[in-house]
Amino acid sequence: EPEVTQTPSHQVTQMGQEVILRCVPISNHLYFYWYRQILGQKVEFLVSFYNNEISEKSEIFDDQFSVERPDGSNFTLKIRSTKLEDSAMYFCASSEFPSGGLETQYFGPGTRLLVL
């Protein structure tokens, strides 16, 4: 069964460093998402992406964050200058169609980011 994959599974970085989290969505999916879960808190939406553009973003997704689909398979989340509060589990998701109504978003296993 097709699945969303994410690399790395864990990343430790120093405050102020740039990190890139990678995702390979399900191959025929066209809509891509990033969510995060800070330890002990709810899963939060960051951004959705379609046709090489951001289609929606939350207040969390400020200028420190960017997303890119550099080739036909990868979808990346970059954090330019990490802060302690960026420590979280970051989930990538994809859907075949816009996630309205019946469309399921399929999630990857997450990347646990720890900023020291």
Place this chain on the structure above:
Amino acid sequence: ILNVEQSPQSLHVQEGDSTNFTCSFPSSNFYALHWYRWETAKSPEALFVMTLNGDEKKKGRISATLNTKEGYSYLYIKGSQPEDSATYLCAFHNNAGNMLTFGGGTRLMVKP
């Protein structure tokens, strides 16, 4: 800010027990309610997408109901098994876009 709440936060049951938990969400601008099952170190697995008031969905021993007028959904597990141990997440989808707003999850532990 959309408020999606789940209760209880955690639940310990014995193998064979049936159990249920609740997701509450805003009743206005409702579009869909998603349930996911999330085992540690694995991807959250989609269980159900529910859109109509009164919807009932079933997958094996797991079923869910939806009340959009009062803003709640129940997830039921009949005859819990140790492999049902996981965190169950609900996610609300309003008609404003593609984002899912998640509840805090119910962590279920089934003892053999």
